[in-house]
Amino acid sequence: MEASQIPVVGPVDYLVLGFPAGEQNFTGEAIDELAKLVAAGVIKVLDMMLVAKGEDGSIEGTEIHESDAGDLGRLLDAETDVALLLAEEDIAKVGATLEPGDVAAVLVWENTWAAPFATAVRRAGGxxxxxxxxxxQALLAAAEAELAREGA
Structure with a gap:
């Protein structure tokens, strides 16, 4: 591919956030922060899904664009050009890590802030x-350990 044909695409990341049964307190705060990142052009949401494990052990995955439930419906605006990157096997893998009653949110995004840099690297053959x-959690634990050493 010629350098002029290299698409401007940033690195793509994903994360899985777990919400244990009984501790779910969806206030919309995280959704607001995600919307700010999208509005600022920092990220582009490629796919989002909720995975729930029923009390009977059943696993259900719901794409965010299929949901209009409360605050989750607002994420529809953030989920641009839905790529549907997440497959049935991804739902099964996430669901297997959950306890009955738990919910997980899966987010796949492009780091649009890094796209020009990543493209320049590819154009240079990198x-x-x-x-x-x-x-x-590891950073917080290291900071706490350092504070404990300083206080000892």
Whole structure:
């Protein structure tokens, strides 16, 4: 592919957020923050899904664009050009990690802020060799450990 034909596409990430039964407190705050990221052009939502595990162990996946339930319906505006990247096997894998009554939200997004950089790398013949993420919980634990050492 010629350099001028390389599409301007940023890296694509996903996450799965778990909401244990009895601890679900959907206020819409997270949805508002996601909408801000989309409006600012930081990300482009490619796919979103809710996965629920029934008390009987059954697993149900619902694409956000199929839902108009309360605050979730507002995410329809964020889910642009739905790619439907998530498949039945993804639903099954997420559902297998849930306890009965739990719900998980799966989000797939393009990092549009990184698209120009990623495109420039591809035009130069570069390719991504590795990627990773340090979980927030690990950072918080490290910060707490450092504070404990300083206080000792």
């Amino acid at each position: 390719e991504l060799l590795a990627s990773g993420r340090i979980p927030t």
